[in-house]
Amino acid sequence: MTRLTRTLRLCGQAEYRDQAEPHLHQPGDAALIFRGQARSLLIQCPDGCGQTLVINLDPRAGKAWRLDMRGGTPTLYPSVWRDGGCGSHFIVWRGRILWCDRYEAGNVEPDYDAGLEARVLKALTPRIFRSAEEIAWELDEIPWEVSRVARRLVRQALAEEGRGPKINWFRDARGLSSKPDLSKAR
Template identity: 45%
Template sequence: MPDSQGLQRSSRAKGKGAEHIAGDCILLGAKDFASDGADYGDDIARAQASVPGGRAMIINFTVKARVASRAGASAYLKQPGDAVIVDRSGPRWLILSCPCGCGAELPVNLDRRAGPAWRLYESPKGTSVYPSVWRDTDCQSHFIILRDKILLFGPRGDDWWFDEEEISETELLDRVLETLSAPERSVEEIADQIAGSVPWDVMRCCRKLCRKGKAIEGTGQSKGRFRRL
């Protein structure tokens, strides 16, 4: 079962149609369970509204240790963005010091057997987590973890970061196009077919392919799913 904070997925079927900055979003502390599909947040304005300029604060994400029990995590969490992975024959939890600086320790479930869960992507480029994390209680922080950075969002919850992320992705763009098929697929499904990729990068490539007229994104409950044209 989920932790007492309630790790639960938001659902476009229940939402108001506001677009999230990327494909999936899981709420921390939500009261309503929903489907396990590709989800968006209900209202981006609820994200950390005090960020200057309405864009995102970028801070370091640092995995300080791997421990066998959640009880041993707190001693390692000194600064916002510090994290500990609870690993018992595989990652079970990511315990994170909230990036907003409120001091809360956020337990992020990595074990799908225990309920709605995030996925951990580790590579030489850094650690990423998918989908985004959104607390719907207390500080209401909303953020992405991408290659050892945390993007803490303010009121401008659009796709600006897809264009501003400076990585070389020509090869990935080609591979995403090759992987796209006629039936719509989520970015997580596409990333699973491309070794070494993470859904955030796949999402950015899919959006670029849409602008080039080579792919199309679904609408309504299919928002965040893509197919080849």
């Protein structure tokens, strides 16, 4: 029986890993390692396996995640995926843990900001697909939120999502109507 959690709590900050580790007490606890800049985030694995995950936040040290603290809660991008060990795969989004694959059924996404819809639609272009990630950086928004908003626009037939390698890439679909142009029919 694992102690699965759906919340990530930032519990402390320290300069080095051995000082940060004591801040972790239960699954989903996290501590920031900060020396002049954010270096990494320690997370006690939220699936309850007892392991400490080290998420690199420093692009100079290799593949790095982005930690966003807007609203006072942590968001990580991209998702965290342990290749070995317990195989945990999850998204951290405004302090919520959204599980990928396993446990997905109980996911609850954070609240939706309706104002973002118009801004994302404006950022889309009619022909070229743009990635949700690129749009997010341009708008200074969280990529998870841009993807969610863009998919909502797709459901309203205002946007189109790419396929294959262009999944999570979007374009403006408002000029792509397949209906015949009735204005010219006599």
